[in-house]
Amino acid sequence: MRNYTLVGLTGPSGSGKSTFVKSLLECGFALIDADKLAREALAPASPCVEQLKMVFGDDILRTDGEINRSLLAQRAFSSDENVLKLNEITHPRIFMQTLKMIKEYMSRGERLIVFDAPVLFESGIDVICDIIVSVIADRETRLERIIKRDNISRELAAERFSVQQSDDFYTSRSDFVVDGTGDKKYQTKIAEMIKDRSIRKGGG
DSSP, rough: OOOOEEEEEOSTTSSSSHHHHHHHHHTOEEEEEHHHHHHHHTTOHHHHHHHHHHHOOGGGTTSSSSSHHHHHHHTTSSHHHHHHHHHHHHHHHHHHHHHHHHHHHHHHHOEEEEEETTTTTHHTTTOSSEEEEEEEHHHHHHHHHHHHHHTOOOOHHHHHHHSSOOHHHHHTOOOOOEEEOHHOOOOHHHHHHHHHHHHHHOOO
């Protein structure tokens, strides 16, 4: 039995994952942020960027060499096929960096690790997780959060929703399901339950 526990945290966009992550960190978890790894994978002149240009067009690259993330998201989320193409390019890099971070955390004595990944199942990284947690919220709440967070129109936010998975896609695969609209006390209680389960599985 390995002496750490990896918790995979996922859920649809706007569900409240970032807020719940804070409760897990307060309970002693170390964080691996898939979105941060994805941003690092898109560093100027990286292999991922070159592949993305070939698939989504040279104009997704700004004059300073950085990815125009808004334009990339608009094209990538325009269809299931394009989402798949994006994932096929970025997921292998994220997977390797995840393994590297787990090794680094272990060397520092961390035994409780949460991997925050919106596309946990699609990337295949769920297979190395000991516990799966999904954060879910109603559609209108998520819609309003995305509009505010990304500063986009309701129409564009709704378009992104059209290529997202259903709630059941997440809940049917999870050990814990968290209400992303729950208050601080509720989320802390769930985080503590996840910590207790993690310790019993070998972490801590």
